[in-house]
Amino acid sequence: MTYPPRGPNHPFGPGDRTAPAWPAVAQDQPTQFIPQPGPPSAPPPQEPEEPKSGFLRDPLSIVLALVIVVALVIAGLLGVELYVRHKADTVVAQAVECVVKDGASVSFGMRPLVLQHLSGHYSDINVETAGNQIREAKGMKLNLVLDDIKIQKTADSAGTLGSLDATITWSSDGIKQTLQNIIPIVGGLVTGVSTSPSDGTIELRGGVGTIKARPEVSNGSLNLQVVSLSGLGFLLPRETVQPAFDAFTTTLTKNLPMGIHADSVAVTDTGVTAKFVTRDATIPNGQQDPCFAGI
Template identity: 50%
Template sequence: MTDPWARPANQPPQEPTPPTGEQPTQQLPPQAAPPTAPPPAPPTGPPPQQAPAAQPPEPPKPPKTGSAFTRFIRDPLSITLVIVIVAALGLAGLVGGELWARSKGSEVVAQSTQCIVQDGVTVSFGARPFLLQHFTGHYSGIHITTAGNNIREAKGMKADIVIDNVTVANDGSNRGTIGNLNTTVTWSAEGIKETIKKAIPLIGSFVNGVTTNPSNGTVELDGVLGSIIAKPQVVNGSISLQVVELTGLGFTLPRETVQPALDAFTSQLTKDYPMDLRADSIEVTDSGVTTKLSAQNATMDAGAPQSGDCFAGI
């Protein structure tokens, strides 16, 4: 007989059915344990430095001792500034003294020269410090130029003067000596005419023009009735006008007619040259006559007839 509860051979076994009202319990699969972290690697660098411990505050420094001068000489910047300031003040004093000395010297020389030439003058000095010359009483490189209006009675005459090796003294009327004095005097043709008209009335009244001729070195005095051709020359350190030709009313006249008057005229001009100036050369130019004069070791005599009291202020 067949068992009704028997299970067919090919049927899998069934779970027992739970009683009504109960839910079957679910079985969860067991979970794996979390992986264990590997131990940390040992440090390879130098060990970290420990932060320095807090230092206690420094006690206040005691105040600087010593004098202000001691502290000053220990400061090189202050010393440098003082040296620079002192040097600048010294230089400014020297420059101011030099300018004052040049101004004062120019004033003294100008007054003396104006007194002699009776014309305006301009004075300048060379590059050598004038203040040093003033202390030593020895001067060089003095340059004087007259205005060119006249030199005493000579109209239209201008002088360019260079003075060197001057020694100032105060020995009575002797105010010192001038070692070298060189003068270049230019006399315009118009000035010659005006001077002759005033100085030689007999000749000047007939002269209405002066013509210079550099080719033969002559000066022609032109008049209405005739002309005088004269040649300027240097004779024994003085200037002379030698008559070359004299014409009047179309006729040639003897030179002795006017030569004495011209000699007196030139003698009056040259005898008043101060400082023993002597003519060295004379040249006729297109515009007039140029004369070079010089003197050596001339005495500045405050009582000399040629200079009068012109050197009294030196």
């Protein structure tokens, strides 16, 4: 095999150990560097992701937030309920006090009064007076239960009342004071009053005799019927005493509002207990009765 001779364009011959391993590059061409691929570089280290500490991502925080919201709602409703009860208490107490001429306290049932106020339909209202008097009757106390009240104001009424049940207790000393203040002549002679539950009578004692009378209900009115006179009987005939008692009881029960009337009466060891009721009554407005002006 014949090799070309060495020359300027072939400085190395075959088998020459000094020959470079890369191909020859023409002297008139620039040398181009081709980088060789190296091993793949490792990805940059990533910082560990911190757990998110947002308020709403904490279950305990969510529960606490809900508890606070519910507590605020309940507190608001309770405040409204207390205000409405105070307002209703004032209105009802003022009306009762105006009628009976004595102090009164009012309580309401367990049903939320706010709902009753929004509907204008009230139930289970209890009223208790101080026990000083009812009108001119001294020592008389009233316990009153009102139910099914509908406030519907018109030109003729403030609404309707489904039921009213009143229990009146009248002490023996209160009967004595009332007789002394109201009944002419006879009242002035009364020095003491005692009761006899066995026969349902009361005894009026005076310095010169006694009068025994029986409380009764007749035609919705409370009456005091003379049963007997003993001793000198206050020096008055029975025909004079009975009209005085009739006038006395009429004074106590006349002009009661809403058709309230006596239903029953009983004599106790300490005095007299009477029941007064009315059903499906019309509540007067302020023009018809000033005591109901605030209803």
